[in-house]
Amino acid sequence: MSTTQAEISSILMDKVADWLTQSALAGDDLETLVKGFCERLAAAGLPLKRVHLSFSMLHPLYDALGFTWLRGQGLEVEGFRSENGVHSDRFLTSPYYHLLSNKLDHLRRRLDPSVRSEFPVFDELRLMGVTDYMAFVHPFNGDTSQGMMGSWSTDGASGFSDSMISALLRIQNHLAIATKMAVLTKLADNMMTTYLGGDAGRRVLDGQIKRGEGDTIRAALVMGDMRGSTKLAETSGREIYIDTLNQFFDAIAAPFNRKGGQIMSFLGDGFIAVYPCERHRAQSEIACQAALAAAHKASTRMMELNLRRKEKGLDDIKFGIGLHVGNVMFGNVGLTDRLTFSVFGSAVNEVQRLQTLTKKYPHSVLASKDFAGYCGANSWLTLGKEELAGIKQKLTVLSPDLSGALALDEDAVLQPFHDRISDAEQVMLLHRDAARLSAGDRRKLQ
Numbered sequence: 001m002s003t004t005q006a007e008i009s010s011i012l013m014d015k016v017a018d019w020l021t022q023s024a025l026a027g028d029d030l031e032t033l034v035k036g037f038c039e040r041l042a043a044a045g046l047p048l049k050r051v052h053l054s055f056s057m058l059h060p061l062y063d064a065l066g067f068t069w070l071r072g073q074g075l076e077v078e079g080f081r082s083e084n085g086v087h088s089d090r091f092l093t094s095p096y097y098h099l100l101s102n103k104l105d106h107l108r109r110r111l112d113p114s115v116r117s118e119f120p121v122f123d124e125l126r127l128m129g130v131t132d133y134m135a136f137v138h139p140f141n142g143d144t145s146q147g148m149m150g151s152w153s154t155d156g157a158s159g160f161s162d163s164m165i166s167a168l169l170r171i172q173n174h175l176a177i178a179t180k181m182a183v184l185t186k187l188a189d190n191m192m193t194t195y196l197g198g199d200a201g202r203r204v205l206d207g208q209i210k211r212g213e214g215d216t217i218r219a220a221l222v223m224g225d226m227r228g229s230t231k232l233a234e235t236s237g238r239e240i241y242i243d244t245l246n247q248f249f250d251a252i253a254a255p256f257n258r259k260g261g262q263i264m265s266f267l268g269d270g271f272i273a274v275y276p277c278e279r280h281r282a283q284s285e286i287a288c289q290a291a292l293a294a295a296h297k298a299s300t301r302m303m304e305l306n307l308r309r310k311e312k313g314l315d316d317i318k319f320g321i322g323l324h325v326g327n328v329m330f331g332n333v334g335l336t337d338r339l340t341f342s343v344f345g346s347a348v349n350e351v352q353r354l355q356t357l358t359k360k361y362p363h364s365v366l367a368s369k370d371f372a373g374y375c376g377a378n379s380w381l382t383l384g385k386e387e388l389a390g391i392k393q394k395l396t397v398l399s400p401d402l403s404g405a406l407a408l409d410e411d412a413v414l415q416p417f418h419d420r421i422s423d424a425e426q427v428m429l430l431h432r433d434a435a436r437l438s439a440g441d442r443r444k445l446q
Helices: 010-025 030-043 095-101 121-127 162-196 198-205 229-235 238-252 281-311 346-359 423-436 439-445
Strands: 048-056 062-070 074-081 106-110 132-139 147-154 214-226 262-267 270-277 319-335 338-344 365-368 380-386 395-400
Touching: 010 030, 010 162, 030 048, 030 062, 030 074, 030 162, 095 106, 095 132, 095 147, 132 162, 147 162, 214 238, 214 281, 214 346, 229 238, 238 281, 238 319, 270 281, 270 346, 281 319, 281 365, 281 395, 319 346, 346 365, 346 395
Parallel strands: 319 365
Antiparallel strands: 048 062, 048 147, 062 074, 106 132, 132 147, 214 270, 214 319, 262 270, 319 338, 365 395, 380 395
16 A cells, blocks of 8 residues: 555554654744754654744744745745835735635645645645645734744645545644744743843743843943934934934944854943953953944944935934943842843943943044953044043043944944745735735735
8 A cells, every 4th residue: 555545553643742842842843843843743643745944033123934845855044124014926826825815714725736736835846845834823812913824745646645634633622722932932932032132032931031131241331322402302203213223333333243242232212232252361352343443333334324315305313322341240130030140340330321421522433442352453532531521530532443444344244134024924914914804805916
């Protein structure tokens, strides 16, 4: 009896279900879980040619993760940004759209070469030798705002037998439970990284959540601030103000979140970033030089932003950046039931005062003598010594020569998102919005 006609072993399928449970309990990530699951289904005797799974993700930057497994070729993973796009004709004629717009759970089609394809994607699947196809939607929370959707494809001559379909439907529930746990774990990591930063997020996830917990670390410090924001807030509408503020942060703050830098928090129209380093000169030099390179990049990006604003008849956005180095306390402070994770100490106060001095001096970037001393042969202009509020000793203030071409070597990394919205991404964008599609909207799109 051929594989496509054989009964699927319930014992082996139970083993796959058990593995899913153990993988979820072990905290395996989605990629590990999906790849292991697909390989085990194939090993259990299911003649799968292709499996596609997509998971909507509550994330400030991304909508979804998509996985495509091909027999003998492994797993391909895609991360999809959170950005509205126009759905392509290809997607609007896809099985996924048909499922979502008609509120169906499953769709099964035999791919007969003699019959015109109901969906264009079937033409591509036929070229892969696929004979039978089944798509599904599996919500996590009772609706399609979060959940899993995907498809099974086989190239077996007889297609999917009833026992295969039964096995897939049963294992689909186990997969949904396991992947939901992995999605929630990924969600927690995403949220911590996005809102607290990479290092702080990992510390919190590792259990450093009590008030007063933390460390004393050495770091290069950066404080940035936008000038004239109060006037802008008073003279422009909320949307214009927030849009301008985000333009400012995109231009000036992004370079300080690379090459070892971490933005700890956004403070109104400003931010503070750190470059943690060991307590010896070599590491301090690396941290300070990385911060200085980011200051050069930030200044260049602000010039480019202001040129674009000028072309639109908008005023320049002015800014100030302070650079310093020193020991800081890195940890939790606040109320027992409402904490923040940030850096504190005299060095933080000093870099804040340095940034404020950009209002006094005609320079947008100022640094302490200690910081400049770790930056090698870079040109510096000494502006004088300043008494800073709350600081006992006068601080020597310098300004770097920003006319040089000191640039980061990872410009591509500064633009992490793809410009193209793939068909898989469109699936997840509609998946997220499906609950909000009115009957009228569906009639227009079909």
